[in-house]
Amino acid sequence: MFExxxxxxxxKGRIYEELEPILRxxxxxxxxxxxxxxxxxxxxxxxHPSISFIRVRSFDVATFVAFGAAQLGIVGSDVLDxxxxxxxxxxxxxxxxxxxxxxxxxxxLASHDDPKRWSHIRVATKxxxxxxxxFAKRGVQAECIKLNGAMELAPKLGLSExxxxxxxxxxxxxxNGLVEVEVLMQVxxxxxxxxxxxxxxxxxxxxxxxxxxxxxxxxxx
Numbered sequence: 001m002f003e004x005x006x007x008x009x010x011x012k013g014r015i016y017e018e019l020e021p022i023l024r025x026x027x028x029x030x031x032x033x034x035x036x037x038x039x040x041x042x043x044x045x046x047x048h049p050s051i052s053f054i055r056v057r058s059f060d061v062a063t064f065v066a067f068g069a070a071q072l073g074i075v076g077s078d079v080l081d082x083x084x085x086x087x088x089x090x091x092x093x094x095x096x097x098x099x100x101x102x103x104x105x106x107x108x109l110a111s112h113d114d115p116k117r118w119s120h121i122r123v124a125t126k127x128x129x130x131x132x133x134x135f136a137k138r139g140v141q142a143e144c145i146k147l148n149g150a151m152e153l154a155p156k157l158g159l160s161e162x163x164x165x166x167x168x169x170x171x172x173x174x175x176n177g178l179v180e181v182e183v184l185m186q187v188x189x190x191x192x193x194x195x196x197x198x199x200x201x202x203x204x205x206x207x208x209x210x211x212x213x214x215x216x217x218x219x220x221x
């Protein structure tokens with residue numbers, strides 16, 4: 001079916017359950033361990049000898065695809081907007097991995113805080129570019145402290161009063177005494193492709209992208 005080698009990068013995390021129906025519809029079946037979050041394997045074969053998956057950190061998916069180590073990838077729109085790689089093309093919203101990028105702060109601060117009155121905020125976040133761009137449009141100066149994890153500890157330990165992070169159910173915030181007070185953007189997972197690969201392997205990649213699109217539309221119907 002696919003004559004040229006294709007590597008698809010996917011993020012570690014909770015995406016697999018939502019991704020499985022799409023892969024089933026396009027007849028790509030990764031080996032069983034792919035859907036096992038506890039597996040330490042990083043590369044996975046499929047029922048097509050020319051297609052494999054790699055599993056990396058969400059921020060690294062964009063890097064692998066942008067630099068041609070993978071031809072396709074699945075990544076959140078938050079990552080695309082944070083890095084803005086020119087070599088990436090995002091032709092399809094997969095409609096999965098939905099969440100939001102939000103500001104959160106301690107509940108006792110939120111009880112009397114008014115985000116409309118902010119002029120300067122200090123936040124811990126993995127998304128300094130998105131955060132600064134968002135608040136600059138509001139005339140708010142955002143001082144960003146870059147963290148790659150354990151964001152919820154920052155207010156507790158005095159690193160910052162607020163955080164900007166992805167929120168889904170809000171349970172992690174609640175467990176750490178934090179309250180969501182403002183939404184920067186809605187996030188969903190996108191299919192991305194390396195622009196050079198799309199030109200040089202269009203005979204292989206274009207039909208596969210079309211299959212992803214057909215699957216997403218069929219599942220949404």
